[in-house]
Amino acid sequence: MSSQLSIQGVSRVFTSPKGQKTQALMPVDFEVRENDFVTILGPSGCGKSTLLRIVAGLDQPTTGQVLLDGAPVQGPGADRGMVFQSYTLFPWLTIEQNIRFGLRERGMPEHAQKERADYFIAKVGLRGFEQHFPKQLSGGMQQRTAIARALANDPKILLLDEPFGALDNQTRVLMQELLLGIWESAQKTVLFVTHDIDEAIFMANRVAVFSARPGRIKTELAVNFPHPRHYTIKTSPEFMALKAQLTEEIRAEAMAADAH
Numbered sequence: 531m532s533s534q535l536s537i538q539g540v541s542r543v544f545t546s547p548k549g550q551k552t553q554a555l556m557p558v559d560f561e562v563r564e565n566d567f568v569t570i571l572g573p574s575g576c577g578k579s580t581l582l583r584i585v586a587g588l589d590q591p592t593t594g595q596v597l598l599d600g601a602p603v604q605g606p607g608a609d610r611g612m613v614f615q616s617y618t619l620f621p622w623l624t625i626e627q628n629i630r631f632g633l634r635e636r637g638m639p640e641h642a643q644k645e646r647a648d649y650f651i652a653k654v655g656l657r658g659f660e661q662h663f664p665k666q667l668s669g670g671m672q673q674r675t676a677i678a679r680a681l682a683n684d685p686k687i688l689l690l691d692e693p694f695g696a697l698d699n700q701t702r703v704l705m706q707e708l709l710l711g712i713w714e715s716a717q718k719t720v721l722f723v724t725h726d727i728d729e730a731i732f733m734a735n736r737v738a739v740f741s742a743r744p745g746r747i748k749t750e751l752a753v754n755f756p757h758p759r760h761y762t763i764k765t766s767p768e769f770m771a772l773k774a775q776l777t778e779e780i781r782a783e784a785m786a787a788d789a790h
Contacts, residue, residue: 533609533686533719535562535585539594542580553744554580557594560738560747562687567713567720569730571776572740573783578723581745582691585721586612598686608632611680615692617672619664625675626651626660632683650678653712670701677709687719694729703761706732714757727776728764739776742783749779 542555555577562568570578583589585596587606596603598610619628626647633643651660654674664672673693680688690709694702710733713720724730730737731753739749751772755763763769 533599534564535687535719535721536597536600537561537581537585537594538597540581540584540591540596541593542577542584542589543592555591556741556744556746558745558747562719562721564719565717566736567710567722567734568736568738569722569724569734570738570740571724571727571730571780572745573742573780574725576740576743576783577745578725578740579691582612582689582721582723585687586610586689588612608636608683609686611683611685611688613673613676613680613688613690613693615695617664617669617676617696619672619675619679621664624661624663625656625667628664628675629679629682632679636683646682647678650682653681654678654708668701670697670705673697673705674708677712681712681716681718685718687721690720690722692724693722695724695726702729707759707761709733710757710759727773727780730776731769731772732759732761732764737776739779740783748783751776 537558537560539557539559540555541557544552544554546552558581570581572578580589584591585603587603587610620631623631629647629650630643633646651657654677656671656674656678659667659671664675667675677693694705697705706729722733734753737751737753738747740746741748753772755768
């Protein structure tokens with residue numbers, strides 16, 4: 531199951547307890563097509579995560595609306611799977627129980643829960659760790675569990691907020707390849723927030739570059755490298771040319787933010 535996302539004039543203004551207003555997002559208009567893998571790239575504090583939280587239904591826009599297959603997003607729902615940067619597993623549940631949690635809440639029969647959890651445990655390389663608790667696993671393995679949990683619910687769209695940001699570089703590269711491999715086989719619609727330029731290019735078929743705060747989409751770039759992708763593509767002249775272009779875009783925004 532995958533779907534189309536339409537972000538229409540979405541903006542966000544935060545108001546402090548003292549009544550001070552901060553514009554986090556300028557109006558954003560953006561389409562994520564069915565089976566797209568789109569990365570949102572931008573400097574820290576530019577509103578990338580705010581937009582993702584609005585799409586997830588965890589925050590409400592000040593103006594505009596988000597449509598998923600034509601229906602307005604009005605709150606969290608099983609049609610959107612969210613993976614955060616921090617490890618958001620239930621510490622009192624085993625890996626298998628964490629992955630089955632959403633399925634159990636939906637009332638799926640026990641045998642079907644087990645079968646689906648087993649499939650994704652194998653898919654993310656956690657066979658043999660089913661009965662471990664999160665604290666017994668590395669950060670990378672915890673994020674594999676979080677991705678498996680999100681995918682097991684078969685959401686229409688997968689939302690990822692810098693999911694590999696806390697990992698060491700080697701683990702991060704392995705997780706990028708893992709997620710990309712799952713996307714290539716499952717063809718989910720994916721919206722992925724990152725501030726890492728290499729990651730943004732390697733993962734996506736389209737990169738949306740955010741301006742400095744208040745955030746808006748200033749540039750979109752297509753990434754036309756074929757699939758399946760191997761990490762060695764990161765040293766190709768074509769990859770390096772895209773990286774140079776995006777580096778200049780982000781550098782300009784970082785300098786603009788400092789000027790303010």
